[in-house]
Amino acid sequence: MATLSDRLDFVLGKKAAGPLAEHFGIHTVNDLLRHYPRKYSDEMTTAGENEELEEGVHVTFVDTITGTTTGDMKPQRDKKGRIRKRKWLRVTLGGRGRAVTATFFNADWMIPELVEGTRLILSGEVDYFRGALQLTHPAFLVLESPGGRTIGTKSMKTIVSTSGATGDDLLAAFERDFFPIYPANKKVQTWEIYACVRQVLDVLDPIPEPLPESFLRQHGLITEDEALRAVHTAERSAERDAAIARLTYDEALGLQWALAERRHGELGESGPAVAPRDDGLVAAMRERLPFELTAGQRDVLEVLTAELAATRPMNRMLQGEVGSGKTIVSVMAMLQMVDGGYQCALLAPTEVLAAQHARSIRDVLGPLGMAGQLGGADGATRVALLTGSMSAPQKRAVREEVAGGEAGIVIGTHALLQDAVEFSRLGMVVVDEQHRFGVEQRDRLRSKAPDGVTPHLLVMTATPIPRTVALTHYGDLETSTLRELPRGRQPITTNTIFLKEKPRWLERAWQRIIEEVGAGRQAYIVASRIDESDKDKKDNKNGGPPPITVVELFDRLSGGPLSGLRLGLMHGRLPADEKDAVMGAFRSGEIDVLVCTTVIEVGVDVPNATVMLVMDADRFGISQLHQLRGRIGRGQHPSLCLLATRLPEMSKAGQRLKAVAATLDGFALADLDLEERQEGDVLGHSQSGRAITLRFLSLQKHLDVIVEAREFCTALYERDPGHVGMAALAAPFTDDRVEFLDKA
Missing domain, CATH: 3.40.50.300 (P-loop containing nucleotide triphosphate hydrolases)
Incomplete structure (x- = not known):
């Protein structure tokens, strides 16, 4: 029998456990059972004849081979240097009325077995080539063969063996209302993960319950043992939903227990206690403050x-x-x-x-x-x-x-x-x-x-x-x-400029900058990247034209719309002394307009700057735009922020910019920013560089769960800091494979 803490190489053997550790960092039974299905497919039996299948969908076909094609692969040398010639095999399933092809490489041993008339199961991800549906190197299992042999992919044979199905009942192992599809890759496919999960569950001891029975009753939760089994094997959606509800709490509790350990680990140390004095620097500072707090x-x-x-x-x-x-x-x-x-x-x-x-x-x-x-x-x-x-x-x-x-x-x-x-x-x-x-x-x-x-x-x-x-x-x-701004802070008006719909608005923006400078004030013009060598990750993501670079923008404005003004160029690749010189000149008023990148995003304080124009504003995140906007409105005069984009007003990016323009409430914008970002982007990355994701707990939807988990963990940690069950829940956030809070 096995427990959650057991190593997988002892339970499954090194051959099966090795790839899980290498590709997914899965080392223990607990790791594997918490590698939850990413979705459940109800397409594990014969798909409808006229059903349209999306590319990338994992599907299983049960059909008869109606045609085969073979060919030679490029010769390759084996480990001993000998040249090996291999063949590929393409089979066509046509008995259902809709042709589906499946291609296998290094298929010499399959060719005599997968012949016309063979009835088999094929399972893999849907792909299309010139409009034709195909599967590449899918998992398979022969159900009926003219030669009488039953062959197949090891993972699918394992599923059959663990299900106990035999003979005509082989197909029953795959006919389920919900079939788990796991985060997988080409080296470790979802069938192989499922086979390992089934093997582990067959030998798993009952899982001890880490939570008090009163907590389960209060929140209507099933036990840990029931949840970890049902999330992988449940036939009914109600069972699956109950498992997910429980595992959502597991993620919240594990996360909060890890944080409690960190808080208490530090708080147990000795801090330098300094009581306030009536005659020291603090008192003197209060006396000389030029404003009221x-x-x-x-x-x-x-x-x-x-x-x-x-x-x-x-x-x-x-x-x-x-x-x-x-x-x-x-x-x-x-x-x-x-x-x-x-x-x-x-x-x-x-x-x-x-x-x-x-x-x-x-x-x-x-x-x-x-x-x-x-x-x-x-x-x-x-x-x-x-x-x-x-x-x-x-x-x-x-x-x-x-x-x-x-x-x-x-x-x-x-x-x-x-x-x-x-x-x-x-x-x-x-x-x-x-x-x-x-x-x-x-x-x-x-x-x-x-x-x-x-x-x-x-x-x-x-x-x-x-x-x-x-x-x-x-x-x-x-x-x-x-939340309260100091007295005297001036309002900032924000407008969006949709250049395709209203190209003349940009001309008006240049004129507004000239007017502000004429009144003795200054402006920022912000670009998203430095030059052509500074590739923008969003170049292809938004579907719009490539953004203008700060170097190009500076040259264009110096010889064009703002040629009569004193322009400065500022970006992160300049030497530090040059950056200081440019910033100093802008601060002292020797530069009218600073053409820059986000190097001025934080900390730059020039109260005389009253206008900011952000070019290609769709390239910036919501919080970043709010940060940039905070560089103006710091002096005596009302300020104006202009967000320019070449994307359509009704595009997703256009609507995001309008949302930024509609409010100065950074906390409301932070919530909107969270809605648009993946949870892993928020939580940080593991040492291997993979984003840490919460499979069921949502930072957007589960505030109440997170608050309850924090209160529960805080109270329990005070009583029992060595709680074994809670430590197991916290393992994904505390072991040496994860620097949970490292967001550098």
Whole structure:
């Protein structure tokens, strides 16, 4: 007998288990039984004579061979270097009135067996060649042969043997209301997976139930044992539906248990407790703030202040709309740690954003950030910046400042993660634009703290996150949200330009930019790619013309509609010093119009910019467009965002752009973005690069299930952190084949 934890090579043998491990990462009985069918086909018996079958549909035909054709394959050398000549065989099934062909390669042994008059089962995926229906190298099983022999594909013979069917009842093994079709490939076909599943189920011990009976009753769920058997073998749709309902909870519970393990694993460590002071940098900073904090900022700061004063390390995500004031909140939190004698590290995804953080934090601190400098306040700290493009002497000087403890706030890019960077007393890590970094990267920075200390962690994102995603992908973090924008933020009007229907609107857009510049303001013009070598994955996906490149757009505008203005070019392939120079010139007003890529998506703050035109806007995601739009509307004047596309207004992409134009609510747009994306895109990737998918649990539809699972797992983990059954449910999200939360 077998249990869920048993290795498949012991249960099935190495020959059957090897391909499952190689191609699907399936190693145990539990892995195999949770490789759920991707669909159930009701076409496992003879398809109707006039039935139209879609390409790619897995179908089984039961018919008689009415014709055969053979031919020679290209000679090949075997492992010993000998030339082998092989033949292919094509059989035609015509007894049903509609011809179906099936082609087999390396078919020498089949030719004398699969002759006219042979009745057989053929099973495979439908393909069409010049309008004719065909199957290529399908699974097969002979039912009646003129020669009297019963031959077939091993997987189909295994299905027959496991079903107990014999003689005239062979076909009964395949006549089912629902037949499972598994995620498969050419090396491991769905029949082979099904055969392995049947073999395992025949020897499987009753599966222990990990959930309390009261939980099952409350939610009307069947047992784990019933569900894992029925999802693969159920004859009736009602049984299958009951299994899916239970396994949906399994996925939610496994996910939340994995997250609970991570939360408690970190929370059990020792955090640097720093109580707020009345006479430190925080108090001085409050006195010099040139504006009043919003109610939302004050509420979040109250939470952060309490968590930084506790011995349990803070693990919190701060999300908020572009311009909602996350940065000043993080600065106040970092100053609390500096007051306690600790250093803080702020990790940013790009050099442009890191440099801007350093500039804005120095500006807001003023004398409080000028320790050791003329004009510095008593008790001041120092703000250091470290990026990869700095010269070796510059990097060395900053590292010495950090190692010596002189810099209380250290801002940088991935350069902060290098082994050469050592902190004197790191107590807090702030990660900006969290989705640009993985868990491993933020943990690597936290590991630079003194032994026995786990720094507090604050991750920030201006990309609004649906609640289901916050409870799953970011489920190891507590969440705070800033929805209120600071006073004085100007409204942004967004319009779409459908160039095919209204080509003259683009001319009006150029004129509007000229008018804004004439009034003393500035503009962004955004393109989706740099040049022709920068291939866009969506070039063929949307069906529209290839997008204009930023280099081409810059040249066209410089000599055309905007020739009278001062244009700057900005993209990610420019050297860092050139990017800084262009950005500095735009910020100081020496450049009127910045023609750029999404390098300005986050962090670039130019209050005088009031217009943004996004070319080929259909090439951008919903949240990305919302991020880009947040670069304007940051000053005294109302702003305008124009989304231009060459796709039709009624196309899916056109409707998506209209949805973005219709609202400034980033959270509503985040929900819309989630609806359009595959769950695996949201959840991250395994180490092998495959997207992690939830087969039954939907981040769009099952918020209630996710919330219930989180509450259940939180409570149970407090009582029994070593729960064996829950650990089994969490295995797909915690074993060494999956970095569940790595979204870098």
